[in-house]
Amino acid sequence: MKSFLDISKIDVTFPTPKGEFTALKEVDLQIQKGEFVSLIGHSGCGKSTVLNVIAGLVQAKNGGVILNQREVNEPGPERAVVFQNHSLLPWLTAYQNVELAVKQVFGKSKSPAETKEWIEHNLKLVYMDHAMQKRPDEMSGGMKQRIGIARALAMQPEVLLMDEPFGALDALTRAHLQDSLMEIQDELKNTVVMITHDVDEAVLLSDRIVMMTNGPAATVGEILDVDLPRPRDRLALANDPHYNHLRSEVLTFLYEKQAKVQPVKAKKKPSVVSTNSHVA
């Protein structure tokens, strides 16, 4: 099977004073064009490392990543990243932050007028055209994250990588941004890999949810297909039995099979804890 983004059996180790630490072991994942895939797992399980390998910011020790039949070994704008802490440059306005990316990616292939239009188009997409001349320190967390998304989208990436993009936001702002992201996704049909630790977010947004085992030597535990029809409406889904079933599948994986304190063996021998108490 030829997939668009092929993460094939990657191992990642980090040197530590006590010797090598194996963060990821044989992580294997194939993603199709236009697919929205979430990686979920407990903190410290190495999901960000997977994203960084795809982004080219971290090198795998074994295995590799192939995007659109080309091997990935350094960062590049065709794999735009939306970082958790927005990572906007604070000395530039929203417009200039996007402009830096657009000028770098498209260079002379866009005329000044086209460049301007493209920047404004992407800021409109995230509903930030009113704040183009604002600097990051004049914006709320949600606004900054929107600009971060606009900057990534403006690079017209082959894959959009999002590292817990809404993790630092309050619940209401997060919901707004998730809705915006779904809307944009309906229109642009980007291939997206998103890291999250939020079960609802994963089920609501994804086509597939990749559940990772706990580290060290974390790997792909289970993959869940989310076959809910689009467009999805968070209110209608709240009472949808299938949605709730998918949600409980993820919860079961995270809190029962991969409960943080238990050894990895627990995956094969489910614990005796009742399903009702796992959320606590």
Add this chain to the structure above:
Amino acid sequence: MNALIQRFTGAAESGESLPLQALAILKQVALPVLGIAAFLLLWGLLAKQVDTSLGSFPGPASVAEQVKNLYQEHVAERAKADAFYERQEKRNADRVAKDPNYVPKVRAYTGKETFLDQIGTSLVTVMSGFLLAASFAIPLGIAVGLSKPLNEAINPIIQIFKPVSPLAWLPLVTMVVSALYVSDDPFFAKSFVNSVITVMLCCIWPMVINTSIGVSSVNSDWVNVGKVLRLSPLKNIQKIVLPASIPAIFTGMRMSLGIAWMVLIAAEMLAQNPGLGKFIWDEFQNGSSSSLSRIMTAVLVIGVIGFLLDRGMLMIQRWVSWDKSQAAR
């Protein structure tokens, strides 16, 4: 002053009651005034107790008198200079009228520098040394901050030269300058060059250190943005590294300017550069009854100028830097 205005407007906007506002103003204005008044009183009382061979130590009153004197001397000297140029012009005009082939000679006025001239010289000298140092130190700091091997190679040298006093450098600088800077009609006086180089040698280090720290500790998210965008090394410095380290660079520049101003006075004393340092030295050698009060005046002027230089840098930092919280310190 700004803080004061903010205090006023802030209090008015928040609708604080009048007594509270008054209290705030009192704190802002009255306490510093009280402090200065107490200092003047103490100074005045203690100064009288100290007798030197040049009379008693100058108190506030004699300093105030010298401020007036020094200003009047300046005005008188300027009047003399104007009169000199007027006479010269008239004389030349007369000779040209008698003999049309005569090429008029224009000579500069060579009266002695006044106190205000010396302040001007000191400021020019310190800024020259400081800017020269900055033009070396900031690029060097960026290079050192970007390259770990370079940092490790250069760091010991920086650490050794950083604590060296300007007075230690000056004899060496003097000899090297007189050996290398040979010209019949030098554009800069040797004393000026000596002072500038000494100032430069002393204020280069804080800028190198702070710039390199700023550059090497750029937020890793921003570094990653540069990587994802595949910025070229030069563009990376221009678009990310340099703006990100502006606050640290300015911290270094402010430290350096403070050091430069302190070093300058010592350098001028020894190098005989016609600035404030030379003024103090000359007054000391002069040993008249007014010498001590004139030196004390210079001491206060040096303090005020040093303070204004620092405020000036702070204002430039606020204007240039994106990080307003850092600039407020």
